[in-house]
Amino acid sequence: xxxxxxxxxxxxxxxxxxxxxxxxxxxxxxxxxxxxxxxxxxxxxxxxxxxxxxxxxxxxxxxxxxxxxxxxxxxxxxxxxxxxxxxxxxxxxxxxxxxxxxxxxxxxxxxxxxxxxxxxxxxxxxxxxxxxxxxxxxxxxxxxxxxxxxxxxxxxxxxxxxxxxxxxxxxxxxxxxxxxxxxxxxxxxxxxxxxxxxxxxxxxxxxxxxxxxxxxxxxxxxxxxxxxxxxxxxxxxxxxxxxxxxxxxxxxxxxxxxxxxxxxxxxxxxxxxxxxxxxxxxxxxxxxxxxxxxxxxxxxxxxxxxxxxxxxxxxxxxxxxxxxxxxxxxxxxxxxxxxxxxxxx
Ligand SMILES: NC(=O)c1ccc[n+]([C@@H]2O[C@H](COP(=O)([O-])OP(=O)(O)OC[C@H]3O[C@@H](n4cnc5c(N)ncnc54)[C@H](OP(=O)(O)O)[C@@H]3O)[C@@H](O)[C@H]2O)c1
Numbered sequence: 162x163x164x165x166x167x168x169x170x171x172x173x174x175x176x177x178x179x180x181x182x183x184x185x186x187x188x189x190x191x192x193x194x195x196x197x198x199x200x201x202x203x204x205x206x207x208x209x210x211x212x213x214x215x216x217x218x219x220x221x222x223x224x225x226x227x228x229x230x231x232x233x234x235x236x237x238x239x240x241x242x243x244x245x246x247x248x249x250x251x252x253x254x255x256x257x258x259x260x261x262x263x264x265x266x267x268x269x270x271x272x273x274x275x276x277x278x279x280x281x282x283x284x285x286x287x288x289x290x291x292x293x294x295x296x297x298x299x300x301x302x303x304x305x306x307x308x309x310x311x312x313x314x315x316x317x318x319x320x321x322x323x324x325x326x327x328x329x330x331x332x333x334x335x336x337x338x339x340x341x342x343x344x345x346x347x348x349x350x351x352x353x354x355x356x357x358x359x360x361x362x363x364x365x366x367x368x369x370x371x372x373x374x375x376x377x378x379x380x381x382x383x384x385x386x387x388x389x390x391x392x393x394x395x396x397x398x399x400x401x402x403x404x405x406x407x408x409x410x411x412x413x414x415x416x417x418x419x420x421x422x423x424x425x426x427x428x429x430x431x432x433x434x435x436x437x438x439x440x441x442x443x444x445x446x447x448x449x450x451x452x453x454x455x456x457x458x459x460x461x462x463x464x465x466x467x468x469x470x471x472x473x474x475x476x477x478x479x480x481x482x483x484x485x486x487x488x489x490x491x492x493x494x495x496x497x498x499x500x501x502x503x504x505x506x
Contacts, residue, residue: 164395167225168193169216169243170235171209172200174334175267175327177344178383179235181336184208192225194236200343207337216243226250230260231391235267238304248310252319263394264320265387266311270328270375270408271303271453274460279368279416279440286463289326289408290471296403303453315402322401323390327382327409328375328464331483333490335380347490348379354458355423355491357441357449359498364424364438365445367459370417375410375464378478378486382409385476386469393472400468408466411476414483416458422484426491432498 166183170176171193183189184207192210195201201211214221216236222243226232227250237243244266251262273287287294298305308324315322330348338344358364377386390407393399420438427433446455466474 163188163190164230165189165228166191166231166233167229168209168233168235170237170267171195171204171338172197172344173235174345174348174379175330175383176235177336177338177346178334178379179233179387180209180344181338182384182388183233184337189231192229194222194225203341203343207341216240216246219243219246222246223250223253227253227257229254229262231263231265233265233391238268239307241307241310244307244310248314248320252314255319261318261321264311264314264322265391265394266308266322266324268304268308268324268326270326270410270462270464271457272298272305272308272326273462273464274303274457275462277368277372277459277461279366279370279372279459282371282373282415283461283463285461286465287408288465288467289406290467292404295406303457312403315405321394321405323394323399323405323407325387325390325407325409326464328377328462329414330377330379330382330409331486331490332379333493347493350454350457351419351423351487352490352494353450353454354420355427355494356498357445358423358427358438359432359495360449361441361445362432362434364420364427364433364435365441366417366420366438367441367455369440370415370420370438372416372459372461373413374416374462375408375413375466376480376483377409377411377476378482381411381476381478386474389469389472389474399472407468408464409469410464410466411478412480412483413463414480418484419487422487423491426488427495430492430495432495
């Protein structure tokens with residue numbers, strides 16, 4: 162039986178990687194919501210049905226979710242109205258058919274972020290298979306208001322939810338959707354710091370850069386983890402709801418090490434006054450960072466991805482690989498640096 166997927170975020174970094182994988186599988190009928198008519202046309206050429214519109218078109222989103230066996234939501238971890246619209250549609254489908262549709266939702270380990278502002282690290286580590294620890298996350302945490310709505314729908318029985326929480330995703334996305342100019346090939350978190358550094362002409366870091374974050378490489382995060390979770394959801398072997406959290410983590414880094422890697426490269430390219438990062442100022446924070454980027458770049462978010470590994474996920478990329486990858490990422494972003502240094506989460 163061909164399963165119908167309603168997909169969001171096809172033109173994005175995570176979404177492009179996920180969609181590439183689904184297209185390679187060939188067994189899904191995919192409908193993607195995209196804002197660009199031009200990209201919608203290109204997606205049509207690779208076999209994806211498209212709806213041109215935004216997550217804010219809630220009637221469209223609800224209707225599309227009501228027609229899908231699976232909703233695969235990668236566009237925005239924080240759009241509360243969008244998740245309400247998606248859950249409404251999924252509930253309608255459940256009531257109409259009796260089936261329990263699957264939601265694969267993209268959250269992030271930003272939900273674990275503390276207030277360190279780069280000034281200290283922490284011993285607090287979260288384990289995605291520790292149900293009580295995950296349930297203790299405060300409703301005010303980043304992404305949490307959206308995640309809690311999802312868990313409520315799962316508890317009610319109208320959906321089965323699988324929340325994937327990538328950490329700092331790194332690496333350049335490759336594949337057909339990137340080659341066709343459909344999907345974004347760069348990540349957003351460390352690139353936000355690199356773009357801000359280029360903008361101010363000096364490599365920067367939040368505070369003293371002492372905080373710790375997990376990382377995961379894009380192809381391992383998506384081709385392997387998201388896909389494994391979807392497969393296990395379909396055959397009923399993955400835990401769901403309050404047990405269905407899946408961190409994307411293959412190692413951990415200290416923010417100052419990442420900042421040293423991109424600052425050294427920027428210095429060599431003549432884009433940083435010195436080879437050592439110095440702290441972003443309050444003015445830099447306001448000028449170059451939007452959303453929760455600055456806060457996250459100063460926070461600790463320590464995570465261990467045990468659920469995915471229980472399903473057989475075997476990420477092999479190391480922290481050293483991540484830090485080395487920043488050289489190429491920095492070079493690419495420096496080449497594009499005629500544009501505004503600001504970015505948005
Ligand atoms: N990258 C990471 O390291 C990371 C880690 C953890 C969590 N996350 C979260 O995962 C989500 C996706 O991240 P990403 O790195 O894939 O970002 P991205 O490359 O910017 O992709 C976002 C995608 O969502 C689409 N989108 C955003 N708002 C939309 C709206 N209102 N209506 C329709 N489509 C919309 C964008 O479409 P357009 O092409 O039209 O802009 C794009 O396709 C974000 O919420 C991010 O915070 C990212």
